[in-house]
Structure formats: C-alpha cells, structure tokens
Amino acid sequence: MRFAIIAPPIPTQKWKDNFEKIAPHIPLVIGKDSNYAEEVVCAMVWNQPRGSLKSFKNLKLIFAMGAGVDHILKDDTIPEHIPICRVVDPQMAFSMTNYILMALLNHHRSFYEFQSSQNRKHWAQFEFIERPVKVGVLGIGYLGMRAANKIHDLGFSVVGYSNSSKKTAFPSFFGNEFKEFIEQINVLICTVPYTPKTHGLLNYELFQKLKHPTYLINVSRGNVQIEKDIIKALDMDLLSGAFLDVFEKEPLAKDSPLWNHPKVKITPHIASLTYPKESTRQVLKCFSQLEKGLPLKNQVSRKKMY
Ligand code: GLV
Numbered sequence: 336m337r338f339a340i341i342a343p344p345i346p347t348q349k350w351k352d353n354f355e356k357i358a359p360h361i362p363l364v365i366g367k368d369s370n371y372a373e374e375v376v377c378a379m380v381w382n383q384p385r386g387s388l389k390s391f392k393n394l395k396l397i398f399a400m401g402a403g404v405d406h407i408l409k410d411d412t413i414p415e416h417i418p419i420c421r422v423v424d425p426q427m428a429f430s431m432t433n434y435i436l437m438a439l440l441n442h443h444r445s446f447y448e449f450q451s452s453q454n455r456k457h458w459a460q461f462e463f464i465e466r467p468v469k470v471g472v473l474g475i476g477y478l479g480m481r482a483a484n485k486i487h488d489l490g491f492s493v494v495g496y497s498n499s500s501k502k503t504a505f506p507s508f509f510g511n512e513f514k515e516f517i518e519q520i521n522v523l524i525c526t527v528p529y530t531p532k533t534h535g536l537l538n539y540e541l542f543q544k545l546k547h548p549t550y551l552i553n554v555s556r557g558n559v560q561i562e563k564d565i566i567k568a569l570d571m572d573l574l575s576g577a578f579l580d581v582f583e584k585e586p587l588a589k590d591s592p593l594w595n596h597p598k599v600k601i602t603p604h605i606a607s608l609t610y611p612k613e614s615t616r617q618v619l620k621c622f623s624q625l626e627k628g629l630p631l632k633n634q635v636s637r638k639k640m641y
Contacts, residue, residue, distance in 0.1 A: 336361065336374060336376050337361065337362045337363060337364050337371055337374040337375050337376065338354070338358075338361050338362075338363055338364070338375070338376070338377045338378070338379060338618070338622075339363065339364040339365070339366075339367075339368075339375045339377070339378045339379065339391065340354070340363060340364070340365055340366075340378075340379050340380075341366060341367065341378055341379070341380045341381075341383040341384075341387050341388065342379075342380060342381035342382060342383070342400065343381070343382055346381055346400065346609065346611075347365060349611050350379065350400065350611050350614070350615070351363060351365060352611075353611035353612055353615055354379075354611075354615050357612070357615045357616070357619070358615065358619055362374075366387070367387050367388070367389075367390050367391075369390055372390040372391055372392070373391075373392055373393055374393070375391040375393065375394060376393055376394065376395045376396070376622070377394070377395060377396040377397075377398060377618065377622050378391060378394060378396070378397050378398070379398045379400050379614075379618055380397060380398070380399060380400065380406075380407060381399070381400045381401050381406070381609070382406045383406065383407065383410065385409075385410045385411075385412060386410065386412045387410075388410070388412070388413055389412050394417055395417065395418075395622075395625060396417065396418055396420065396621065396622055396625050397413065397417055397418070397419045397420075398419075398420050398421070398422070398614075398617075398618040398621060398622075399419065399420070399421035399422065399635070400422060400609050400614050400618075401421070401422065401609050402421065402422070402423075402427060402431075402477070402478055402607065403528060403529060403555075403556060403641075404419060404421055404528070404635050404640070404641060405528065405529040405530070405556060405640070407419055407635075408635075408637065408640055415637070418625070418631055418634055419634070419635040419637070420617075420618075420621045420631050420632065420633050420634050420635065421633050421635055422609060422613070422614045422617050422618075422633070423477055423617075423632075423633045424609075424610060424613045424614065424617070425481075426610045426613060427478070427607045427608070427609065427610065428477065428478050428481040428482075428607070429481075430606070430607040430608060431478045431481070431482060431526075431554060431606055431607035432478075432481050432482040432485045434554060434580065434602075434605075434606040434607065435482045435486070435524055435526075435552060435554060435606070436482075436485065436486070436489075438552045438578035438600070439468070439470065439486065439491075439522060439524070439552065441578075441600075442466065442468070442522065442550045442575075442576060442578070443465060443466050443468050444465060444466075445463035445464075445465075445466065447576075448462070448463045449463065467521075468491060468492070468521055468522045468550075469492045469493075469494070469519060469520050469521050469522065469546075470483075470486055470491050470492065470493045470494070470520060470522045470524060471493075471494050471495070471496065471516055471517065471519070471520030471522065471523050471524065472486070472493065472494075472495045472496070472524045472526060473495075473496050473516075473523060473524065473525045473526065473527055474496070474497060474525065474526040474527030474528070474555065475495040475496070475497045475501055475503065475507060475526075476497065476526070476527075476528065476641065478526055478607065479495070479497075479524075479526030479527075480495070480501070480503070482524065482526065483495050483503070483505065483524075484504060484505075487504055487505045493505040493506075494506045494507060494508065494516055494519065494520060495507035495508070495516075496508045496509065496512070496513060496516040496517075497509050498510065498639075514544065517541065517544050517545055518544060518545070518546065519546065520545065520546060520549065521545070521546045521548070521549045521550065522549065522550045522552070523537075523545060523549050523550070523551050523552070524552045524554070525537060525551070525552065525553040525554065525555045525559060525560075526554060526555055527555050527556075527559060528555070528556070528640065528641035529555065529556035529558055529559055529640075530639070530640040530641065531640075533555070533556075533559050534558055534559070535558070535559070535560075535561050536559050536560075537551065537553060537559055537560040537561065537564070537565065538560075538561045538564045539561070539564035539567055539568060542564065542565075542568035542573045542574055543568075543573060545573065545574075547572065547573050548572050548573060548574055548575035549573070549574055549575065550574070550575050550576050550577075550578070551565065551574050551576070551577040551578070551579075552577075552578045552579075553577070553578075553579050553580065553581055554580045554581065554606040554607075555581060556581050557581040557582040557583045557584070557585060558583055559581075560579070560581075560582075560583065561583075562582070562583055562591070562593060565577050565579075565593075565599075566592055566593070566596060569596065569598045569599070574598070575598065576598040576599070576600070577596075577598065577599050577600070578599075578600045579593065579599065579600070579601055579602075580602045580603075580604055580605065580606040581604055581606075582604075585603075585604055586603065587601065587603075617632075617633075620632070621633075
C-alpha cells in the first residue's frame with residue numbers, strides 16, 4: 336500500500352518531507368510513477384494534470400490538499416465512485432481571515448492615500464477619514480463564515496450570502512435573495528467556490544448593481560472574475576478598488592493591465608496556504624475512516640462541486 340502526491344513541485348517537496356516524518360510506515364509515490372502505480376490507494380492532490388490519477392487502478396481515496404476542489408473535479412477521467420475529501424483547517428481559516436482583514440482595513444483606513452502622502456512628505460492629518468463600509472461576504476462556507484464572524488466581531492456592519500440558508504450572527508441572505516444582498520454593500524468580499532454557477536460571477540452586470548463605488552476583494556478563484564470587466568468598472572468608478580489574490584490565468588501574465596492599474600492591489604494566490612502537518616494528519620485520519628467503513632469527514636459533493 337502506498338500514498339501518492341500529485342502537485343506542482345513546491346508543495347510536493349514540503350508535503351513529502353512532512354509525510355515521511357509523520358507516516359514513515361507508508362511509502363510514497365511522487366507523481367504518477369508507473370512502477371508503483373498499482374499499489375497506490377490514496378492520492379493527495381493539488382492542481383493535478385488531467386488524467387494523472389488514471390494509472391492508480393486501486394485508488395480508494397482522493398484528498399484535496401487545499402480548500403478548493405475545482406482543480407480535481409475538472410478532471411473528467413476520475414472515476415465517480417472514488418470519494419474526494421478535502422482539508423478543513425482552522426489555521427487556513429486564520430490566515431484567510433487575516434488576509435481579508437488586511438485588505439479591508441487598508442481600504443477602510445485609507446492606507447494607500449496615506450502612503451501616497453508619505454511619498455510626498457505631506458502631513459495629511461485631516462484629509463482622510465475612516466470610510467463608512469458595509470461589508471458583504473459572498474460565500475459563507477467554512478472560510479467565508481470565519482472571516483465574516485471576525486469582521487462582525489470587530490464591529491463592522493456585515494451581511495452574508497450563500498446558496499443555502501445559514502445560521503449567522505449577522506444578517507444573511509440565500510438563494511434568490513442575491514439582489515437584496517448585493518444592493519446594500521460597498522465592500523464585496525468574494526469567498527465562493529468555483530463551480531459552473533460561479534463562473535464569471537464578478538462581471539460588469541453585477542458591478543452595476545452594487546452601491547457605487549464598491550471595493551472588491553477576491554480570494555476565491557480567478558475564473559469567478561472577468562478581469563476586463565473589473566478594469567472597466569474601476570475606470571467608471573463603479574468599483575473604488577480591487578484587492579485580488581486570484582486571477583483568470585495564473586501566474587498573471589506580464590502584460591496584464593491589472594499589474595499597473597492604480598486602483599488594483601495584487602498578491603500571487605497566497606491568501607491562505609495549506610499547512611502540511613495538519614493536512615497530513617487529516618488525510619491519514621480520513622483514510623483510516625474509509626478502511627473502517629466509517630462516514631468520511633469533509634467529503635466533497637460532486638453535485639454541489641464543493
Ligand atoms: C487555495 O486556493 C485553496 O484552494 O486551498
């Protein structure tokens with residue numbers, strides 16, 4: 336019996352080192368090594384190339400080493416009967432929340448304006464006030480809910496939206512109440528999973544419906560946004576700024592106009608990272624539940640796609 340790791344080189348090395356420390360009794364396969372393919376029972380994956388699990392004929396479990404599973408589900412060569420589970424880690428929620436707070440507070444406290452006055456050695460004591468913000472968290476799943484609660488606890492006015500009804504400490508909307516949600520906010524934080532329903536959701540039509548201008552923070556997936564529409568909305572002042580961690584194509588192309596746009600802040604898909612130790616603990620636990628025939632924790636619904 337072997338576990339496999341299929342991921343781009345940087346996380347692979349970290350996960351391998353960590354896995355070998357925690358589970359030295361389980362040999363690993365890195366990539367789709369055909370010498371041992373038949374022995375692989377569990378694949379830990381992140382952004383696996385299409386078809387790369389095909390040679391694992393005895394695969395019993397696929398484990399997503401990140402919060403999103405869109406990269407797994409887009410691989411139509413994966414047999415339907417193999418359960419897919421994902422890591423759900425409070426440490427990931429902590430770092431995602433901190434990232435969102437950083438983006439929100441920099442906007443709320445006009446940090447970029449102060450930075451620009453510092454560059455000019457200008458003492459702008461009374462020129463910028465706290466911006467009144469009404470924050471909308473679009474997607475109150477595990478990560479979005481944690482961030483929304485923290486923002487609410489800080490005393491901000493927050494509303495949330497999700498597909499299904501959720502019990503929340505702040506007003507929240509679901510299903511066909513999207514319009515009501517979107518029309519009242521001036522900071523839009525996007526934490527939705529990527530599915531056919533959320534593809535291109537952050538588009539010009541949506542930006543027109545927001546309170547103007549709205550500040551956009553996207554930490555979900557690049558294909559949830561239409562980048563040319565973001566630029567158009569920024570240039571028309573429908574959006575006051577955009578803080579983006581994800582992009583339609585990653586790495587972001589050198590010639591993307593987003594890089595130099597004065598109202599755009601860019602980070603390279605780092606809002607929340609996978610912590611190898613906890614992910615390894617969870618994959619081992621999950622596999623042992625499977626072996627015992629117990630219900631699996633954090634199993635992905637192929638229908639919902641998250
Ligand atoms: C990162 O984007 C993740 O899905 O964990």
